[in-house]
Amino acid sequence: MDEPILLADPPVADLADHEARGGLAGLHRARELGPGATIQEVILSGLRGRGGAGFPTGRKWQSVRDAVAADEGDGANRAFVVCNGAEGEPATFKDRAIIRANPYAVVEGVAIAAFAVGAERAFIGVKERFETEARRLATAIDEMAAAGLLDVPVQVVLGPDHYLFGEETGLLQVIEGEPPMPRNVPPYIHGLFATVPQAGWSASPGGVATEFAASNPTVVNNVETLATVSRILARGPEWHRRLGTERSPGIVVATVVGDVVRPGVGEVELGTPLREVIERVGGGVPPGRTIKAVLPGVANPVVTADQLDVPCSYEGFESIGSGMGAAGFLVLDDTTSMLEVARAVSRFLYVESCGQCPACKLGCGAVTDGLDLLLSGAATTDDVETVAYRLRTVTDGNRCYLPVQEQRVVGSILSAFADEVNEALAGSPPPSRGFLLPKLLDLADGVATYDGSQARKQPDWTYAEAD
């Protein structure tokens, strides 16, 4: 990989610059092919969504297109496209890096998706605090609309600084003017501005059946996924298949932060060993230090030091019982208290849980309390059993994936680092190093800035006064 594929350097200045660097070829190609063949190209490319779950993108688009086509009633079903730029996963900065480098490729991908599924409108959701990215996207949309390149309106929607804003149904709620409370039904079945009941949390008019009942299937794709689509249409599915592995074709934009020499964001071919990604993107750990563990965000089990040769691919991470997530890697060196890391992850998920499902909110809270006790050296075996019980039941009746994350990440740390649990039970917890979960505010020139206010965020989503 000589030329960057998504992280244009220097950043693309304007629409003419985008075109001069090969941009817009994907959109023109899609229009030549037509909607059905465009979806086929995406299916053939093997592209998997980069938002975390790795769901096949072409298949998602096809199901939305089929659902609209199958509307036998009054044709009331409308389709929408939503680009997920919430980037709430700790240890990730890749979507913001992609938007900063080339927002035109993102909007181009949105336009291709809207064309392919027959959407009547598209939205790009970013956090209100992502001011640079929102401005870059708005300018790109204006320029592309003025050049007659957008068939449908594309709108930037600014959202709150809550983790669930990035959960796809929480994102739909925000676009509809509600808080990001996840719904029961996925967007490709029950989408934006639907007029059939979705048994969601809200009793607003959108949840009430009318004579023009429509579920409005909606494509939700991550920023990186859609930017990659623009490249696939321009260069062809074979080009994409030549990169990466059989089950994980292409490249991924990885973020490497934590105990590394130079935190950063970089493109790597899928299948590259994690150890090499940490070296190339983050400069490795400083001299004299060794890696104790790596957290692939807060959605997948911890990777231990003996697993660092795992290929960065969906199947590679699956083979060690973890997941690649959004390829955001938090490197933890040998000075780390893993109990403290488990507690930070648990508190983050407890605070961010919305409370619609009691086992999730109460369970994450109870696990956090138990870990606090362990870290204080005052826990008993009963407290550890309570933690284990809550980790087993935290997913009961869950509406979204957040409590599964609690179960998988916290559970994996406690079992991989059981020696720390035992030492804490014996009254000697590992020394604290004031670990802060890397919710990234900025990442540029090898410097990562973390959001210190997250530590003050309360379970009701308010913030305690700063000391």
Ligand SMILES: Cc1cc2nc3c(=O)[nH]c(=O)nc-3n(C[C@H](O)[C@H](O)[C@H](O)COP(=O)(O)O)c2cc1C
């Ligand atoms: C709690 C939670 C938070 C999430 N946050 C994000 C996020 O910030 N950005 C993102 O793209 N996907 C996020 N996701 C995944 C989305 O729900 C969804 O799967 C993704 O946007 C689909 O896009 P893709 O198919 O292109 O990967 C989150 C999921 C969960 C359960």
Ligand code: SF4
């Ligand atoms: S599982 Fe947790 S975060 Fe998800 S909707 Fe239920 S309470 Fe909210």
